[in-house]
Amino acid sequence: MQLSLPELSYTHKSITEFEPAIRNDGRSIDQLRPLSGQVDVLPGTNGSARVKWASSVEIVIGVKAEVGDATPEGGKYVASVEISPSVSIQNRETDEIPSFLTSALQDLLNALAVDYLKFTPSKAWIIHVDAVVILSSSPYENILSALSLAAYLALQTTRLPKISTPNVTDITIGSTKYEPSEEYDVDSEWENALPLQGLELMSVIILVSSIDQVIIVDPTIEESSVAQVTYAIGVQASGAISYTRVVGTGGGYASTGRAITVERYIELLETASTVGTKLLNASSDILSFKGLGFFDILP
Amino acid sequence: MSTVSGLKRPQSSEKNHRDRVFVRATRGKVQKVVREQYLRNDIPCQSRACPLCRSKLPKDSRGNVLEPILSEKPMFLEKFGHHYLIPDSNIFYHCIDALEHPNNFFDVIILQTVFSEISSKSIPLYNRMKRLCQEKTKRFTPFSNEFFVDTFVERLDDESANDRNDRAIRNAASWFASHLASLGIKIVLLTDDRENARLAAEQGIQVSTLKDYVQYLPDSEILLDMVSAIADAIASKEQVESGTKNVYELHWSMSRLLACIKNGEVHKGLINISTYNYLEGSVVVPGYNKPVLVSGRENLNRAVQGDIVCIQILPQDQWKTEAEEIADDDEDVVVSTAAEPDSARINDLELITKRNAHPTAKVVGILKRNWRPYVGHVDNATIAQSKGGSQQTVLLTPMDRRVPKIRFRTRQAPRLVGRRIVVAIDLWDASSRYPEGHFVRDLGEMETKEAETEALLLEYDVQHRPFPKAVLDCLPEEGHNWKVPADKTHPLWKNRKDFRDKLICSIDPPGCQDIDDALHACVLPNGNYEVGVHIADVTHFVKPNTSMDSEAASRGTTVYLVDKRIDMLPMLLGTDLCSLRPYVERFAFSCIWEMDENANIIKVHFTKSVIASKEAFSYADAQARIDDQKMQDPLTQGMRVLLKLSKILKQKRMDEGALNLASPEVRIQTDNETSDPMDVEIKQLLETNSLVEEFMLLANISVAQKIYDAFPQTAVLRRHAAPPLTNFDSLQDILRVCKGMHLKCDTSKSLAKSLDECVDPKEPYFNTLLRILTTRCMLSAEYFCSGTFAPPDFRHYGLASPIYTHFTSPIRRYADVLAHRQLAAAIDYETINPSLSDKSRLIEICNGINYRHRMAQMAGRASIEYYVGQALKGGVAEEDAYVIKVFKNGFVVFIARFGLEGIVYTKSLSSVLEPNVEYVEDEYKLNIEIRDQPKPQTVQIQMFQQVRVRVTTVRDEHSGKQKVQITLVY
Structure with a gap:
């Protein structure tokens, strides 16, 4: 997005020349935009969530589990992100933004354990995490944070039908050519379906920008245009960092693109970690929220 | 907006x-x-x-x-x-x-x-x-x-x-x-x-077990029998579980079976029990070129005819030849839960190194039961007379010889003696020698026509309920008064040719009411012949997707029993409106050929038409008329043309390699008044039989070609696959050993040729006998939808025709109805109904009519068999018979005059001392040494040998049933 020099200068100055910094939308530097969400929005899926990030981004995610061929690791997670045609003309799978988002989401999912998804020697759960961006005020918006949070919530609500394999021991087989059974029984009761395991390794992505001496989280487009650098940082519930990546090196303002020091980098990570843990903690309440409509995760 | x-x-x-x-x-x-x-x-x-x-x-x-x-x-x-x-x-x-x-x-x-x-x-x-x-x-x-x-x-x-x-x-x-x-x-x-009943009672609901409730009803005795054995079994499960020992090996668990099928340790297949020996079954398994035998009660392990079973192949030293012994159904009539092992029945497993040893196997599990209600009679010996009205356990001997006896409990045992009854199997525990079932229905007294006919229809799954109202509603409102409209501008005349002036006649068996076909022939000005086959226009009355259509599809075919016909279409259509009766105008579907002197087809043409048959002949009448040189009217002339052409057609067909196979067909002569059977005779075949047959074949072939051209994916055709050569193995071997003859079976043509050559001048009947046995090696023909096979597989092996369908009997076969509709669409008479171009649906219909067809054939045969038995009742006849199968302890003879097959046990040859029997397997021969004084002698029995037998009927003590007994006269 092209911004005029006065705009950039105004944004830069109000952040760097005041103590505390003044952001365009009145937030404090470590404050995320107000966000709300909803879980179990799609009854036909195994798990689903919808996240609204301020009034600029909205994402729906459905998780569908299907029985497929096992991989050497066990099962697998498959991410797919689509952009609604009403949001952007870049809505084909191969377009730059959807494929960037898909690979980012896949990176997050790849951290999860998949060995337990296999239930017979050749069959395993294949878990499709399908996201649709239904609102984004600009293609350069901070979609990643909303996407990762929606995925985190959707996975939390996901249930896999309970599968039992016959307990075939060598005695009942009585055979020299014993092969473990490919048979499995599916419990038809949805109530008995089981949650996913190892979700503590799922991260939420927090964007952090460094603007001169100030670190701000969840920058707006104007803010990231004046930042030296903006990092997308994956944060696990434990506060551990799982992922960092540079996104958007600014919009051409004087200070952008300048290298930062290691100390500065660690500072950025620490900020993200604090904010991320807070977000994940706040979002856990939504899982027990039974009412209709949106639940405010962070006002 | x-x-x-x-x-x-x-x-x-x-x-x-x-x-x-x-x-x-x-x-x-x-x-x-x-x-x-x-x-x-x-x-x-x-x-x-x-x-x-x-x-x-x-x-x-x-x-x-x-x-x-x-x-x-x-x-x-x-x-x-x-x-x-x-x-x-x-x-x-x-x-x-x-x-x-x-x-x-x-x-x-x-x-x-x-x-x-x-x-x-x-x-x-x-x-x-x-x-x-x-x-x-x-x-x-x-x-x-x-x-x-x-x-x-x-x-x-x-x-x-x-x-x-x-x-x-x-x-x-x-x-x-x-x-x-x-x-x-x-x-x-x-x-x-119990738990449910307790909770219900707490809620204040009146609650009862079925058994208790039934006791208050007037027919409680009959009803109590129908309350399934399972209810009892559940109730007394605790007692049963302790102390009984298993008669059979336990079946493997489902997961073990599936795992072992996968790794090839066991095989699955449909078990077919031998009609001669209910303790021997065979399973066709891919990978073995011969059927795998399962013999003996233990090995069969509770498999019943038709079940899908899992079998484990036994070691090679236990392989053996097929059915060396006939199981005598008089054996074991003991009612006991834990019976001693049946040692007499198990063949001593001598080491067999015979050249044609079959693999053997045992059943280790059953994937799918194929139980149905079975018709049979109570074994009298199992009924304790003194017990009166109290409950007792009796055995049912099923009509189907392949099904084991069924044990069930009844309170009305004395009343069931000599009745045809239906019993359903509920379960078969490893601890129980026989399957357990429950009483379903009483069909009536045995040996009465009503009960036996009902039993036959049930056994062969023939749909014989009266036509429901919805079907009858599809009939034309005019009923028997329906007429071809006189006004030729009437819409029904559209695209119909007027053939009322043609000299058309029909030739059928005597007394035939459902006349499907009629013929005509005349000389054209150019010297060629015009030949027409006219088939009843059933599809004019039976429209697709009506109740009548679906009823006909589910019946599939008309079933002919000796004294009864179960129609596929309501009487009004079958015997009147569609039937091409003489002297009235009828709608027809005509197939008109122009043929030259040598019966070569110059032109063929199909059209819907209106005909008026001039005469309905029986085969014999038609023959007499043709033979009578005094008759020179155009109709008779036409029939002579037809006869001449049919002979040429037949010769052509034979030259192509069509098989002339024989199956014994007998006719029951019945008393006119009571319709009780009087005598049995073999059907006579006249030239006029083959006249009709040839033209029907020709019409079928022409139509098949036409509908296949129009609908390459969905034409309803009929095929007869070439039998696998191994089917002939044992017959070829028997021929070689016993007669020194050789049967070439690589193509139908060479088979037809070598069949003609296998003649024994001393035994004129031998050739027919051989043809009967050859027929049994064949596969059966089947309907199919053209998209499901490659064109080379369309071939009809028996008729030696590359393509074939059924078109000529729409009144009594549903396949013909489909062919009519497809042909009508192919000649643009009407647009095709979508249901006739739906391949998956047609496949389903074809499977259905194949099944119905098979069942109808078997029901017809069983009906004849029953009537032959009735005709023989009381009399003693000595007849010539031929040996067609040799076992260790007996042999099977075929009595040509009755078309009857029967077992002769070697032990029946003497009432005093059981004869010594030597079974020479390589020569298919029995040497029976009769040790009776004063005249000890040795009788030799070999395959194909002509023997003299005495046929009597005896009353079976156990069942109270008349049964045909055949003894050897020597």
């Missing part, structure tokens, strides 16, 4: 719907399914007495209120008062036969919960329940309790699905009870589940 509107479900706290979420696993897919279930408050109770539900009754399309079903004055019993019945799912599952009893169980409410539980367990049972609800007299009504706001129950957190369903049933029962309380009608909940 149009507006889009939708109904939004209210998001109020008072939800009128429930979400039902469950997991569905089908074909490797596991899906979460969400159903929204809306609850209604307008479901009527269906009681005629109830004024409250009047306004809720549904209306038909004309706005008339559908009357409620349950009677206002239901059955009264001392104990329960006037009451309606609500049976739970298990009552239906185990005892539906009792509920179907025509004189008992009225005013029954089938809850939706019960319906859905049954439909997930057994679809045939579910269909029977639906039929029960349609039967007006029984007053069974479904009740949608799951959709009714007052009876819906939601599953509790720690409740199993079963418990919830039981609770739903109890809730519905209690709703009915309070709903009807003011009307003086009570509810009785029938359940055999």
